[in-house]
Amino acid sequence: MDQLIERYVYDVIRRLPEKEREEVKAELTANIYDMLSEEPGQEEIEKVLAELGDPAKLAVQYSQNTGYLISPAFYFDYIRTLKWIVPMIALIVGVVMMCVKVAEIIGMLGGNENTALLAKTVTSGMISAGIGGAVEGAVQAVIWVTIGFVIAEKTQVSKEAWNLKKLPEMPDVGSKPMSIADSIVELILPLVFFGILILWKMDVIGIFFSISGGTSAVHVLSDSFMNRFIVFVFVGVLFNTVKCSLQIYYGRFDKTVGMVQILDGIVGLAMLPYLFRANDLFHEEFIGFLRTKEWGEFDILRYLNSQNGEMGTVTAIVFGFFALAIFIEIGVALYKMIRLSIERKEA
Amino acid sequence: MSKEEQYQSYITELRRGSLTLAALSCLRSPHYGYALLQVMQEKGIEIEANTLYPLLRRLEAQGLLNSDWDTSESRPRKYYIISDMGKEAYQELRKEWNHIHESIEEICREEL
Numbered sequence: 001m002d003q004l005i006e007r008y009v010y011d012v013i014r015r016l017p018e019k020e021r022e023e024v025k026a027e028l029t030a031n032i033y034d035m036l037s038e039e040p041g042q043e044e045i046e047k048v049l050a051e052l053g054d055p056a057k058l059a060v061q062y063s064q065n066t067g068y069l070i071s072p073a074f075y076f077d078y079i080r081t082l083k084w085i086v087p088m089i090a091l092i093v094g095v096v097m098m099c100v101k102v103a104e105i106i107g108m109l110g111g112n113e114n115t116a117l118l119a120k121t122v123t124s125g126m127i128s129a130g131i132g133g134a135v136e137g138a139v140q141a142v143i144w145v146t147i148g149f150v151i152a153e154k155t156q157v158s159k160e161a162w163n164l165k166k167l168p169e170m171p172d173v174g175s176k177p178m179s180i181a182d183s184i185v186e187l188i189l190p191l192v193f194f195g196i197l198i199l200w201k202m203d204v205i206g207i208f209f210s211i212s213g214g215t216s217a218v219h220v221l222s223d224s225f226m227n228r229f230i231v232f233v234f235v236g237v238l239f240n241t242v243k244c245s246l247q248i249y250y251g252r253f254d255k256t257v258g259m260v261q262i263l264d265g266i267v268g269l270a271m272l273p274y275l276f277r278a279n280d281l282f283h284e285e286f287i288g289f290l291r292t293k294e295w296g297e298f299d300i301l302r303y304l305n306s307q308n309g310e311m312g313t314v315t316a317i318v319f320g321f322f323a324l325a326i327f328i329e330i331g332v333a334l335y336k337m338i339r340l341s342i343e344r345k346e347a
Numbered sequence: 348m349s350k351e352e353q354y355q356s357y358i359t360e361l362r363r364g365s366l367t368l369a370a371l372s373c374l375r376s377p378h379y380g381y382a383l384l385q386v387m388q389e390k391g392i393e394i395e396a397n398t399l400y401p402l403l404r405r406l407e408a409q410g411l412l413n414s415d416w417d418t419s420e421s422r423p424r425k426y427y428i429i430s431d432m433g434k435e436a437y438q439e440l441r442k443e444w445n446h447i448h449e450s451i452e453e454i455c456r457e458e459l
Binding site: 024026028030031033034035051052053057058062064 | 424
């Protein structure tokens with residue numbers, strides 16, 4: 001029968017830090033016996049213990065700490081951070097794992113001419129790797145964000161008292177809130193494009209032309225150009241990911257978003273000469289293929305190749321398009337930022 | 348939450364603030380834990396054992412109470428008594444209690 005009291009006290013103290021246990025055990029036990037008569041019956045003991053109530057709740061009363069992993073002070077920021085970091089990381093890891101998996105499969109099945117088998121294996125491998133990567137990325141993101149906030153909680157990072165300087169800027173007065181769906185699509189499309197690009201490089205997908213009776217994939221862009229292009233797109237994808245994450249975070253256009261976009265544009269422009277530096281836009285196979293066709297009077301080859309180290313006309317046109325697109329991007333960002341600051345002054 | 352539960356939570360809030368003052372006041376003379384509970388309840392203080400015991404421990408940890416074990420009887424019993432720091436705190440709390448009491452009475456008396 002005494003066991004009941006011992007077990008009760010034990011259930012309370014096991015939830016307390018070690019150094020508290022002995023003392024609380026002694027106190028609580030003494031108090032409980034005080035509440036009982038000399039030779040307490042089972043019923044009496046049960047009644048007193050019921051009065052004391054749930055050991056878990058009693059332990060909470062006894063414990064020194066607040067009992068929160070992440071207290072209300074930090075909770076809101078914690079959830080908000082999770083909301084934008086987890087999808088972003090899950091997405092990035094998912095896509096990266098997809099590409100890695102594809103490269104792996106190519107490595108294993110390389111040389112196998114059966115494109116149907118290749119495509120099937122690649123597709124199924126891609127999807128499972130992508131999903132697995134996304135899930136793992138999400139889990140990791142949650143873990144590390146949580147750890148970060150728990151540390152902030154324990155060390156009570158913001159000991160500085162709140163003051164007016166800490167107020168964030170108003171979200172843009174007048175600019176429309178961006179739907180999350182839009183931003184997510186904006187985030188994903190370049191990633192998909194990048195994925196396709198990699199696949200193209202890996203010869204998993206390709207542009208088919210019919211050459212002397214059979215169809216085969218002809219490399220349109222030269223290997224060296226392809227490599228540089230992949231680097232170029234990768235940088236762009238990075239900027240885009242950051243920009244779209246910021247958009248999701250802010251919920252609308254903010255000047256940080258604009259600045260990232262402009263930076264992206266500037267870097268892009270700076271990379272253009274690197275991208276187009278040699279006149280190697282097109283692959284020999286493609287040029288060779290074009291040679292096999294009769295073009296009559298319109299000699300397209302002349303426009304592709306360069307004479308005396310000048311950029312071929314087509315290369316120049318492509319260069320022009322890229323530059324123009326980037327200028328437009330920068331222009332739009334600038335316009336939005338200017339309009340934003342005007343609206344803010346008026347508000 | 349039902350209406351009764353809602354009111355009960357406000358009432359509990361109101362009571363909770365006064366417990367420390369009540370305990371300190373009683374402990375101007377030494378008491379065992381359970382005996383103190385009975386004394387307070389006799390005086391009309393609504394308090395449970397699972398609130399008082401941890402409260403006593405906390406007040407002692409904060410230096411407002413002193414404690415000792417009475418080993419004179421067959422089983423050891425812990426008793427508490429107010430410390431010097433506790434006496435100061437008690438005076439402060441008592442002043443504040445009177446102040447609050449006056450303010451509330453004045454507010455409630457006001458013709459609306």
